[in-house]
Amino acid sequence: MSNNHAVIIGAGAAGLMCAISAAESGVDVLVIDHANKAGKKILISGGGRCNFTNMYTEPSNYLSQNPHFCKSALKRYTQWDFIAEVDRVGLPWHEKKLGQLFSDNKSQAILDMLLNRCDELGVTIRLNCTMETVSQQENGFILNTNQGVIECHALVVASGAMSFPTMGATDFGHKLAKKFGLNITETRPGLVPFTLDARDLAPLKNLSGVAIDAMVSCRDMSFRENILFTHKGLSGPAILQISSYWKPGQSVTVCMLPDIDLAQFFKDAQQNQPNKQLNTVLRQHFPERLIEAFCQDFDLSKPLQQYKHKDLTSIAERFQNWQFIPSGTEGYKKAEVTLGGVDTDEVSSKTFEAKSVKGLYFIGEVLDVTGHLGGFNFQWAWASGHCCGKAIADSMTA
Template sequence: MIFSDVVIIGAGAAGLMAAATAGYRGRSVTVVDMGKKPGRKILISGGGRCNFTNENAGPENYLCQNPHFTKSALSRYSAQDFIELVDRHGLNYHHKTLGQLFCDDSAQDIVDILLTECEWAGVNIAMRSEVIAISKNETGYIVQTSGESYQCESLVVASGGLTMPKLGASPMGYKIAEKFGLSVLPTTAALVPFTLHEHDKQKFDGLSGISIFTEIFSEDGTTFKENILFTHRGLSGPAVLQISSFWQAGQAVTINLLPESSIDSLITEWRETSPQKSLKNLLSTVLPKRFIEALVKQKDISDKAINQISNDEITYLGQYLHNWQIKPNGTEGYRTAEVTLGGVNTDELSSKTFEAKKSKGLFFIGEVIDVTGWLGGYNFQFAWSSGAACGQAC
């Protein structure tokens, strides 16, 4: 039996942050993880460059049954705090649109920073350690792994959600919560591409790789302005990933294909400058040509000279292009999703320390709980914030 003040299950973003924070407080900390190496999800994020935070991260950027839950942690460990940490380690990074920060070189740099912090804080990391059983006794918790047994005062569950099972995702964290009497909200894949019904797939066959800047709306009124991307299976791109968190099965999404201009004003202009030109050719100057050709082929849009288009047709075009509706067949699921929606009910946890109200010394942080950020570095920031808050208390 190995004695450790704190045992953390999961060597991901939240777990490593909590480990270093607790270690610096003088706590003996052991991190256990069934994988071969730490930070696997960090390594593949952001196309291998890790969108490690978002300068604009605030409670409004998170989905949670309790919208106030994230306020305390985000205010006590902000994006600026994490930026100061990576600056101290000399990380080279760059800003992208909408407050996103990415590594210049590799996501490995973020993992290296976290591992260095853990080393300086005296943290022990045991990889290839599968958790077999957990029990509670008078002094805390006993964690039985495939390699060792640990006795700890504080047990931190940072095991993540169900996304990307090939990286070892499992429902273990939810099962631990339920074992100790905590409620777990239904889970679903979020920040995930849509699949299309067969008739729509056929309609847009050959458009894979085409990207369009749009404004996208869910049925609950949530809206994002970013690109959509046609794929072999359906629709992806930042706008689709964002709206997927707000989409329910059976619902349609509405897409404004020309969010920066009005088709009415474009046609008025074209009638004066190019009256003999075809609608197809002129629309192809503001939207991808292959996309317009597909709409014409399906007779969604008629191909006429601009000076032959009636006012009724202009009204129809405006409705079609500014309120293009598509009903997804579903999503690509946990295999390609970036995060899991739902999880351990935040009503069961302290928003200040992330300790379970029903079980002293038991903590849940990161993706395993019912907090899901927008696309763009928000989920990593919650991992840092929840990890830091827990590390100060466990």
């Protein structure tokens, strides 16, 4: 049997950050994970480049039933704090766009930075460690695992959620929370591609692989980035962003070429270049395959002067007010995050300790806090992990 001040379940971004934060204050920390390698999700993030934070991180970049919950941690451990750590070890990085910061040396460099710091501080990481039972005792918790019994004063759940099940992601953290009487808000895949039914997909069948800049809207939210047509429906950054706000049955509106009023552009071109073919004008702005798919029932070969204004307006609407109702999403298998989770009303925003269970903490994705695409979820992992680690250290010395 091993006895530790703190045990952290999950060797991902939040768990490793929590271990570092607690160990820096002298806490004896053990991190356990059922996977055979630490930080698997870190390694695949950002296409292997690790979009490790965002310069424009604000509470408004997060979804939660309690939008105020994330404010404290994000204020106490900012994006600039994590950037300072990256700079401290000499890792080069760059901004790709929209404040998204990426490692020049791929994701492995960020993971190595965390693991090396854990090693320096004496943090023990035990992999291939499967949880069997967890029970509470007078001074903490008893964990029965496939590698023996572990006792601890503080137990941190940083096990993530259900996105990327092929990498071993499960709802373990939510089940554990329920075991201790905590509420779980509705969960669903977030930052996930849309699927379309066969009828809506048919006219788009030749567009797989086509990407274009667009403004995508659903309800009162809009995001502008690329959309990507797939053989199942739609993906790309703007689609992933809006998917977190979409609910089944709701329509999504796409405005391609959002910087131009296309209907007015057509009218001006009709007046200034009346003999120019409509197809030629469209090809200046849209890929050929996209034009064919969205204008199948129009003859585009005529000069602009031969079209009625209502026809040009109709064509403009097809590109700039395209509305569709997704048949669903590609699910947790392709989702970057899980929306919902441990109800934040059950957890202290200062310490991340469950209000009703002394010594039990929840951090990272397992909580009902989900960031936008672009490094925001990593920043939540760093912030919640750091603040939780400090809180555990404070509780040990209180």
